[in-house]
Amino acid sequence: MHRRKYIVDKQLVTMHRRNQPKEGLLLLQLPLIIRRYVEVKNASDNEKTETQSPVQTYGDGKSKWCMVYAKALDITWSGDTRYWRWAKETSGDNFEAAELLNVCWLEVRGKLATTDLSPGTLYEVVFVVKMKTEADGWDAPVNFKFTSPDGALTRNTTFKLREILKDSKDQWKDIPFGEFKAPENPRNIEFSLYEYSRIWKSGLVIKGVAVRPKS
Structure with missing residues (x-):
């Protein structure tokens, strides 16, 4: 009689354990879940801070200027690893160069909105690039185009990059190609770099476009 009652009681306990709410199991695992969440969040935060925003605004109290890094530019085929490679630069600013x-x-x-610039200040627009030592295919001139905030002025300039970058291989070089006075009412400026010949080109590294007060 007592043995039969013991067997029945044991079966009831087993059934109770099997039917326990999942909340109990979650409570037991909660410390592990929280620890894992913190680890993932910290890793995500670190990844975000490794590379800064692709458009940065700077100032010295007198005027402000902007840097439009390569990640904020529309580069044809930049998403195809056969043609372009994104490389992290950590010397000085943290950014990705194309x-x-x-x-x-x-x-x-x-393009860049003049919202964060100082109205009335004369600015120059500068492509910041460098040429790798093994670069090839740069015999044809490259076109640089700039459109002013009101759209009234479009400036087209051509440069032979092989010539102007020959003494600064693997070093950043500024190539000014436009200037404008920042308007009171914010508008957009537009800029581009292009070369459409059938010559295959390699070895150009683009940091971005600097929009800074002209000295």
Whole structure:
């Protein structure tokens, strides 16, 4: 009689354990879940801070200027690893530079709202690039285009990058190609770099476009 009651009681306990709410199991695992969440969040935060925003505004109390990094530019084929490679630069600013591996259709476009600039200040627009030692295919001139905030002025300039970058291989070089006076009412400026010949080109590295007060 007592043995039968013991067997029945044991079966009831087993059934009770099997039918326990899942909340109990979750409570037991809660410390592990929280610890894992913190680890993932910290890793995500670190990843975000490794590379800064692709558009940065700076100032010295007198005037402000902007840097439009390569990630904020519209670069044709930049998403295809056969043609472009994104390389993290950590010397000074933390940003991703666009390294040209091989293209014949070179096209880089961008724009910037003058919202964060100082009205009335004369600015210059500068492509910041460098040429790798093993660069090739730069015999044809490259076109640089700038459109002013009101759209009334469009400036087209051509440069032979092989010539102007020959003494600064693997070093950042400024190429000014436009200027404007920042308007009171914010508008957009537009800029581009392009070369459409059938010559395959490689070795150009783009940091971005600097919009800074002209000294």
